[in-house]
Amino acid sequence: xxxxVFVVCAVGAVAAGAAVFxxxxxxxxxxxxxxxxxxxxxxxxxxxxxxxxxxIILMMIMEMVVMAVFMIxxxxxxxxxxxxxMVHNRRGSLAIAVGTFLVLAAGILLIHWPTRRxxxxxxxxxxxxxALMGSKMLVMMVLGLALFATMVxxxxxxxxxxxxxxxxxxxxxxxxxxxxxxxVGR
Amino acid sequence: MIEQAPLWTVPVAGAVLxxxxxxxxxxxxxxxxxxxxxxxxxxxxxxxxxxxxRRSTVxxxxxxxxxxxAAVCVAATLAVLVVPLGRWTVWDSPVGVVWxxxxxxxxxxxxxxxxxxxxxxWGLVAGYRFLAQGLAYELPHMFALTTVALGAGSLRVGDVVxxxxxxxxxxxxxxxxxxxxxxxLGMAFWGPFDAPAQADLAGGVGAELSGxxxxxxxxxxxxxxxxxxxxxxxxxxxxxxxxxxxxxxxSLVKTxxxxxxxxxxxxxLPTVRMDRFTELSWVVLLPATLLQALLVAIVVLVR
Numbered sequence: 001x002x003x004x005v006f007v008v009c010a011v012g013a014v015a016a017g018a019a020v021f022x023x024x025x026x027x028x029x030x031x032x033x034x035x036x037x038x039x040x041x042x043x044x045x046x047x048x049x050x051x052x053x054x055x056i057i058l059m060m061i062m063e064m065v066v067m068a069v070f071m072i073x074x075x076x077x078x079x080x081x082x083x084x085x086m087v088h089n090r091r092g093s094l095a096i097a098v099g100t101f102l103v104l105a106a107g108i109l110l111i112h113w114p115t116r117r118x119x120x121x122x123x124x125x126x127x128x129x130x131a132l133m134g135s136k137m138l139v140m141m142v143l144g145l146a147l148f149a150t151m152v153x154x155x156x157x158x159x160x161x162x163x164x165x166x167x168x169x170x171x172x173x174x175x176x177x178x179x180x181x182x183x184v185g186r
Numbered sequence: 187m188i189e190q191a192p193l194w195t196v197p198v199a200g201a202v203l204x205x206x207x208x209x210x211x212x213x214x215x216x217x218x219x220x221x222x223x224x225x226x227x228x229x230x231x232x233x234x235x236x237x238x239x240r241r242s243t244v245x246x247x248x249x250x251x252x253x254x255x256a257a258v259c260v261a262a263t264l265a266v267l268v269v270p271l272g273r274w275t276v277w278d279s280p281v282g283v284v285w286x287x288x289x290x291x292x293x294x295x296x297x298x299x300x301x302x303x304x305x306x307x308w309g310l311v312a313g314y315r316f317l318a319q320g321l322a323y324e325l326p327h328m329f330a331l332t333t334v335a336l337g338a339g340s341l342r343v344g345d346v347v348x349x350x351x352x353x354x355x356x357x358x359x360x361x362x363x364x365x366x367x368x369x370x371l372g373m374a375f376w377g378p379f380d381a382p383a384q385a386d387l388a389g390g391v392g393a394e395l396s397g398x399x400x401x402x403x404x405x406x407x408x409x410x411x412x413x414x415x416x417x418x419x420x421x422x423x424x425x426x427x428x429x430x431x432x433x434x435x436x437s438l439v440k441t442x443x444x445x446x447x448x449x450x451x452x453x454x455l456p457t458v459r460m461d462r463f464t465e466l467s468w469v470v471l472l473p474a475t476l477l478q479a480l481l482v483a484i485v486v487l488v489r
Contacts, residue, residue, distance in 0.1 A: 027250060027302055034295070050281045051341070058288035062324070065294045069317060180461055 013039035021086045034064040051125040188344030191274035199276045203266050207408040213449050235401035243304050251303025255399045257296035258406030262413040265289035269416045272426040272434030282343035283335050294320050304394035312390030316382040318460040322467035327369030329475035330362040333482050334421045347425035356422040361478040363422045370414035378455040415445040
């Protein structure tokens, strides 16, 4: 049963991934990529990593829908009216893709994998988290804070209108002067 | 306390969801009878849509267009699998709370696909309206669910119910409950958040839909509203806890009560524009839910 699900999802993931470069519409390409990720999520669920698997489903749907918004903003092709191609440098990319696949597949088949010692842990997700971050929690937290501060700073610097635009040179305007009115307090 | 039900109960869960959603639709029809005209009973309307011929538009992306409404229905059905009915739950998943959240996000994809596929400006604008609204309600919603999981110390819905044996979460997490209800209205684009399905867009996402697809979208909207109401019961209202009546009946009564409130709210509040709601959500709702999460975290740490 597990093997059947794995094979179906593995083949489905590869097929949906290939479909990304086959279809001629940005919307279809985005949702083909989403389908590929969802197949991978089911394979992660098969590893008993329930949290990670469901999280992949959750994050990938949100990510792909938001990506569709931006990609279509830049590459407009209303429902396939103006066909587009996701493929560039056809020969080169084909060679790279086939080469990578062969190297990885050869690695999987040729490496002498160790046999399992002991039983799988009760909570694989927690074990994985501790193995990844256990001794480096402080670094990770500082890093997270730095990343978040960077994001906020970038948005603030990229803002076209700052608080002086909104509240006047002396910052003494009671209600901000916004191009689109509405929201809190106005 | 909550136990895994056998596999044959999956259709039962679907039937209960459908019955509650049908009740909500009938209630909505009754409430709107004085104002709107032409809306038949849910059964008659469903039958009419079932036999109606499908119309199409020029250069529609049929595949994606058909997928959208179906995805909304499927998402609502999959979401209630982790919602316990009294003592039983169809799927006692260790990450039930996250599963519910993931299935609720499927509606984003479903609505956007529905709007996009028709190759019509009304649907397209409505799809983007829903995404804007989704980005506004999703974070407070996630923090509300996080607060619930934090209070219970587990992502398993059964553990969340068990953690409320002394005190219901709604009592000491009222802000999270309100944020959850706001998101529940948002994910079914219901009540004040029905901008994606408004008359100013000729019906919005469903503008070009007809026949089975229109039925699926309308049904999906009620199903999602019902699923959201159903999840509020184990998350905030103590699950099946209550005097005299059996647990499963309490679950149903509480779900029906929340659902009635959500349906009733629809005509009591004016439609909120997405940009106004976004600002409200980020400036008021998000900090409020964060403070609520902080409060709960402190309580969990010291007790």
